[in-house]
Structures are given as structure tokens and as C-alpha cells.
Amino acid sequence: MLSYVLAGLGLGSIYAIAAGSLVITYVASGIFNLAFAAMAYSVARFYYWLLVEEGWGIVPSALVSLFVFAPALGMFLYAVLFRHLRLRSTLVKLMATVGLSVALPPLVQLVLEQPTNTQAPGLAPRPLDVFKVFGSTINADQLATYIGLVVVLVVGVGLLRFTNVGLKVRALVDSEALTSLSGTSPGRVSLGVWAASATLAGLAGILLAPTQGLSVQSMTFLMSAAFAAVVAAKLRSLPLAVAVALVMGVTTNVLEKFIDPSSEFGAVIKPAIPFIFMLLFLLFYALRGQAGDLVAGGALDRAIATQGGDPSVVSAVTGGSNRRILNPSVLAGVVIVGIVFLMPGMLDKFWSGLLATGIAIAIALLSYTLVTGEGGMVWLSQITFAGGGAVLSAELVRNWGWEPLVAVLVAAVFIVPVGVILGLLTIRLGNLYVALVTLTFGSLITTLVFRRDPYYNFGSGQPMPRPEYSTTNDDFAYLALAVFVILAILIVNVRRSTAGLAMSAVRFSENGAKTLGISVVQTKVLVSGLATFTAAVGGGFIAMSNGSTLPDSFDPAGGLVWLAVLVTMGARSNIAALIAGVMFIMMPQVFQTYVDHDYADIPIILFGLGALGLALHPEGVVAQTGNNIMSLVRKITGRRGSDGETPVPPGTPGASGPVRSETDDPLLTPATRGEAATITAGGQA
Amino acid sequence: MTTNESGTGSGSLLRVENLAVRYGAAQSLFDVSIDVPVNSALAVLGSNGAGKSTLARALSGLVPSCGGKIWFDGKDVTKWSPTKIRRAGLVHLPEGRGVFPGLTVLENLRMALTTQRSGKEESLEHAFELFPVLGQRRKQLAGTLSGGEQQMLSLARALMVSPKLVIADEMSLGLAPKLVDVVFDSLGKMRDAGIAVVMIEQFASRALGFADQAIILQRGSVTWAGRADEAGEELLHAYLGGATAA
DSSP: OHHHHHHHHHHHHHHHHHHHHHHHHHHHHSOOOTTHHHHHHHHHHHHHIIIIISOOOHHHHHHHIIIIIHHHHHHHHHHHTGGGTTTSOHHHHHHHHHHHHHHHHHHHHHHHOOOSOSOOOOSSOSSOOEEEETTEEEEHHHHHHHHHHHHHHHHHHHHHHHSHHHHHHHHHHHOHHHHHHTTOOHHHHHHHHHHHHHHHHHHHHHHHHHHHOSSHHHHHHHHHHHHHHHHHTTTTOHHHHHHHHHHHHHHHHHHHHHSOTTSHHHHHHHHHHHHHHHHHHHHHHHHTTOOSOOOOSOHHHHHHOOSOOOHHHHHHHHTTTOOOTTOHHHHHHHHHHHHHHHHHHHSOHHHHHHHHHHHHHHHHHHHHIIIIIITOOOOOOHHHHHHHHHHHHHHHHHHHOOOHHHHHHHHHHHHHHHHHHHHHHTTTSOHHHHHHHHHHHHHHHIIIIITSTTTSTTTTOOBOOOOGGGOSHHHHHHHHHHHHHHHHHHHHHHHHSHHHHHHHHHHHOHHHHHHTTOOHHHHHHHHHHHHHHHHHHHHHHHHHHHTBOOGGGGOHHHHHHHHHHHHHHOTTOHHHHHHHHHHHHHHHHHHHHHTOGGGTTHHHHHHHHHHHGGGTOTTOHHHHHHHHHHHHHHHHHTOOOSSSSOOOOTTOTTOSOOOOOTTSOGGGSOOOTTSOOOOOTTSOO | OOBOTTSOBTTEEEEEEEEEEEETTEEEEEEEEEEEETTOEEEEEEOTTSSHHHHHHHHTTSSOEEEEEEEETTEEOTTOOHHHHHHTTEEEEOSSOOSOTTSBHHHHHHHHTTTOOSOHHHHHHHHHHHOHHHHHTTTSBGGGSOHHHHHHHHHHHHHTTOOSEEEEESTTTTOOHHHHHHHHHHHHHHHHTTOEEEEEOSOHHHHHHHOSEEEEEETTEEEEEEEGGGOOHHHHHHHHOTTTTO
8 A cells, every 4th residue: 555655656746846836837927837748848858868868977967957958948938938928818828838838849859859768767877776665665766756846845935935035936926016116126036937947847857757758748648637736726825736736646546556557447537536636626616716717916917917918809809890791801701711712623632631621620720719719718628529529420420320411510419518518617717727627628538538449449530431422532622611611600690699799798808798687607608509519510520531530639739739720820710710720731741741751840830839929919810910911001002090090909098098179178288398387276267 | 497418407306208108009198297306295186097106107117108208316217127216216105005915014024125235124123113013013914904004014115215216106095094194194204314205195185285396187198287385276176176186
């Protein structure tokens, strides 16, 4: 029993380091770092390069990796990305860190290459020493992990509680504005926090590599498990995060004593433990009304923050509900759809097949347009619903011999209740919690369903034929495009309908919407249902395009990339979804075919960097390009907008400047600069 | 008033010329100009939304200006960070409770001393002498203090560091009359110590009684500026309405 506990403490220690780091960076910066795994991988890969490939010793490799490379990485990322994010919306913050998690590992691999052996050594010398503890054995790697956690806790708590540096960090947590008014530079403190965070990420990565492997996937698993501890800590209690992480690690290992991990049940229960922990704590907090959005900074920070930074808000203002038939966005849509319509005839079979898959993914991306763009809900499980649609429709075809298109539509209808229930369960949660829950839900379904037989079938899944009338790539591309257009028109009409207005109202302010008599529950259920249906239809089309369900293609990590590509293009634009879907599939192949096989990851890096760009341009590439073109057109034609002013987001403080007229009270004439106004008291009155 | 090359007139500590501020697309201040001599007090009056707090935030560097110039102590501080402006000797006590709620009273005071290299212990003792209640509650979280005690803590943070100029933004807001007296007494001590004060106040009459100069802001512009004792009741009523001018 003790050996299971000791082994569990090792795993729990790594969870605890990760969870502790996530909590500290979240409270100090307001950013939940989804790129933690990518940072852990990058530092661990650098350590492996020094230790194994360059032949350095353990101590110099660790010192340089953890105290030179990692802090430099953290500070660089703060300088180019994180400092722009503090007052952005949850969606932009998440997407920027998703972008980083997408771009960073391939960037590192571009320089250092993928390691040939993922079983990397840790901080203990090889061969591993073994120690006896109360009759049980632990190896040197486990001992290094325990020591790692103790050092982190002692040094971390000591720094935070008893030093001026810690005082400044805690002050920054309370209010960035007040910290700066106290003469302390928040930038320098944040720089230090991100340097420390990268060091902790690196330590977790190095400690994890010997047991879980030096790969992005193993680091992502670590991060997902740490989420549960972070949620349990309500995102801000460091002791609770560490304690829950340790308990989770021990529980995971102790269960192996009682349940055979190779058994059917054991294989299911072990990966589900973090999700069960998260679910229990979330239910507890939600019932007590303590799982709402956490507000970064103090009242002064919010007072000086300008509104904006949410793609859905920005697009709503600039795109709005323009009902003109020949408005620029409709014209752009017709042009883009027209170009995609012409493409199959001009491409060979291989490329038109890729195009068809791209359009199928664009259908699934429309679900994000609905749930995130219209509903303002940060759901990270749309790819899971797409996978559900694919698996279920394939089962309907395989077992019942249904016509594929009918099977896809019926399967999508069956998946809708899952989305609606998830929507209802998360309705009282803040945006960040919703994102974490949906991501973890996706991971759980992937493990419990998609990776189980008969659905997995060695990765190839179950066959999913195309309809008889569209077996060729060209015909299938046209069918997918037709479905895309129908769903896009449906979304536009929903947006313009009363229900769409209710969605907008809820997105801007739930409390405000309630005062208007709008049912938030009804509205969110509607959005959840529509989005889930769209995602499932998209999943069915992806499976038809591939000829098989390919369950691995519906991994939640892939869903993050989908969303990153979409928000880079524009979260509320249907056309952006089409462009994103097509580019997501075709760009890597273009690079692989016409540039170099080694550079196949470049588009993924670009997608990630594109999502990073959200920090500066939240409206997305499509809307930004559209605005630039319209500005150019106005410049050329010499026309101005109706008021010649930049649109002002609703609710912006002081949106109306002084409006002067000849009938204004003469008392209101501004005093001339630097001298007393020549107004006698009571002159006018 | 003559202006030298550094933008300051003779004896001028803070000088602002044509200051303009935007929050995103919305402009909040239009061509605001003020002049605060050394060891003087300026009252900034105006109704809600007039731009008083925005002016304070722009002067302390919290919000960037989109036009105009700010000179403080002979230096152009228009583009300076709040940290650098604070280190130059300008302390901004913001609207609301300008304390760190998650830090103890003692830690709040220590944060105020981060720019000070020596004499920290003496400064702390000075703060506790001025406001003995803070000494009794030194280990209590600032967020759990009463509103008046939080304002005392905020004032102590300014008084203990001997700045050149203090901007006090609505310090008496929501306080009981006795505590309002404490606030004005504390600001009076600052003036006695040679510290210039820019006071943003809701109690217009008391503010005018305290200050040498006054300006009235309306919809982001200075609509009246002059000696505080020249601002009569009728003028205040015309600009601010009866309730505010009380």
C-alpha cells in the first residue's frame, strides 16, 4: 500500500508544481496559461538537448535550463504576448495562450528536432538509485520529484510571504494600478512572475519526462490533470491546489492496488479521476454560487480599462446587423463562396479531396461561430461533438444501413441533448470555468468513447461512406459547400431574429438581459443546441470526406487548434469559418508539397501566431482586412462614413463628448487656458 | 503667468496645457489647462462624469493623454509611467478606497515605502502616530477595515512619504461627517508640510474653503477657473446643482 502512496505522491508532486504555477500566474496576471504544457515541453526539450545530445552533466544542464533558458523564455513571452492580455476578455486570453501552445512546440522542434527517444532522463543520475522507505522502495527520480516539490513550496511560500518581492507580487494581485501608483513597476513584477512560471513549467516537464515521456501529449495530459486541482482551488488558493493535486496523484495510484489497470473498468476509471475531482468541486462551488467569473484587479483597474478586446463584442459593433442586401460583408461572402465553388473544377483529385475535408471542417467551425461568436460562451468541446456526430452516424450506417446523409443529420439530432445538458450544467459558471470544464469533458469523452473499441479500431475508426450521388471528391465538395451555405444562412437569420437579439443581449450582459425579461437559460439552451447540431453535422461530413471516422482527428487538442484558426480569422464571421476550415487542411499540405517536408509545421506555427495576434487585434483577420479594404475604398472614392467617427462600443464611458450649439448657455464657454475665466459669480443666473 | 522652457511658470509645481484624454474611441477630456504653484491647493469641481477622476488619472500617468502636455517639477512627464511619476514625488490617492484589500495594514504601508531607501521604520512610526488606529490594526487585512479606516490608511500612505504633490480624489466620499473632518485635517497637515494638493471633492463649499484656486469641469472641459474665494454660491449652483454645491 505504502509503495502505491509513495508512487502517487510522485505523480501528485508533479501535478502540484503545475497546479501551483498555474494558480500563481493566474492570480498575478489574470491569465490562465493554457500554454503551460507547451512551455514545460520546451524547457524539458532544451534540457534533454543539453544533457543527452550535447553531453553536458545533469547539474549544469538543469541550471542552464531552469535558471537561464526558462526565465528567458518566460520573460520573452511576457514581453511579446502576456503584457497585452491582462485586461482582455477571457476568450482572447485563452485563445492567445492556445495560440502559444500551438506555435511553441513546433517552433522548438524546428530548431531542436523531435527527440528520437521520448523516454528522457530526469534530474537523477542513471542508473537510478533505489531507496528503502518503511519497507517500500522509491527510485531516485521519485525522490527528485519530492525534493522538487518541497523546494518549490519552501522557496515559493518564503518568497511570497516574507520578502519585498513577494509583497509586490501580492500587491499586483490586488491591483496593478495601485501598485504602479505606489512606485512599483507592475511590468517588472510581472516579468519576474512569468520567469518563475516558466521555470516551474520546465521543472514539471523535466520531472515528468522519465515516466510519461518527453512529448507534447504527455505534457498536455499533465496540464489537463492539473486543471482539476486548479478548479478545486477556485483558481486562486495555492495551498488547496497543492493539496488536491497530491490527493489526486495518490488516489490515481492507490486505485491500481484495488482495480487492475489493464481491466476494462480500470482503463476507464484511471483517466477519469481528474475529471471526477473537477466535477465534484465544480458542483460544490456552483451550488454555493462561487463559480462565477473572477475579476482581475481592483476597482481602479476596471475603471481605467477601456472596453473591448472581445472578438464577439468587436464584431458585433463593426459587423452589426446590417440588413442591406448589397452590404460589403454579403458581397465578400458571395465572392469567397464563389471562389471555393470554382476550386473543385480547377484542382486535381487529391487537392479537391483536401478541399472537401476543409469545407467539412468549416461546417464544424460554424458551431464555434454560434456558441462563442453569438452566445459568448467559451466552449472547447465542439470538436468532441463533431466526433460524436461522426461516430454515431458511422454506427447508424454500419448497423442499420442508413443512407449516410440521413444518418449524419439524425446522429446530429441525437447529439444535441448532450450539448444542451452540458450547457445547462455550466450555465452558472464563469467563462474560464466553462472553458476548463468543456475541455476536460472533451478529454474524458475522447478517452472513454473515441479511444475504445469498436469505435477506435486501431485508430482508423469505423468506415463512413459518402452518399451515392457524391462519391467523387468534386461532388462531395459541392455537397459540403451546399450544407455550409445553408447553415451559414440559418446562422445569419438566427442572428437577425428576435432570438438572435436575445443572444446578443445575453452576450453583452446577462443581468441586463434578465431585466428586459429575456430568459438566459432559454437563450443559452438554444445556442447550445444549435451549435451542437452544427458541430455534429460537421463531424459527420469530416468522416464522410475521410471515408472513416478516424477518432484521433477529434482530439480536444486539435479542437484548440480549430478554434485558434477560427478566432484568428474572426469568431463571428461565417466566411471566416470557411476560410479557416479550408486553410487548416490545405496549408500544411501546400508547405509539405511545394516547400519542404521539414516545414510542414510552419502553417501550424502561423495559425498559433495568428491567435497570438488576437491580443493586439481581437476582431480577427477577416474583419480587419474588410475594414482596411473599406477604408481604402472610402479613401479612393473620397467618401466618409455616416458620422466620420470610429464606432464606439456600447457602454464606453464618456462616449458622448461635449456637444456645443449656439444656444448653449454662455456660462459654459471654456475658460481660456492658464488664466481665470472672466465670469463673475452669478453672472448669468 | 510667465512660462519658461520647461513649461513651468515661476513657482509652478504642476502645469497642464491643453490636456486631452480618450478611453478607446470616447474622448473624456478636452483641452484642460491648469497650474498648481508650490505649496498651494487646487479644488477640482464638477458633476458626475465631468472628467475629474480622469484628470487625476491622466496627471498620475494611469491613463495616457492623447494631446497636450504635463509638466511636473520642471520636467515634461506627459509620457511617463505612473511608477516614474510617483517616484518623482506625485502621489495620487484614487477615488474609492485606495488600499490593497488583500494586504495587511502594515503591508499596505510598506508598499508605500518601496520607493524610499532609508528611514522606513521612522516613516512607519510617523504613520501610526498620525493615525493610532492603524497601529492597533497593523496585522489586519486592509479590505476588512471600515471605510473611514481605509481612507486613513490611504492618507497615511501619502503623509508618511513626504511627496511634492498629492492628488486626493473624492477622499470624503461616503464617509461620516466626523471622518470627513479627519480627511480635511489630514490634507491640511499636508499643506502645513509644504505639500501641494489637488483636491477633487463633492463637498464643493468645504473644498473651496480649503483651496487657493478652483476649476469647474463640465463634460470634459474647464468651464470656469479662478480663485477659490471668487466662486460664489450662485456660480456653483449654475454649474453643479444645489445638492453638489452644498
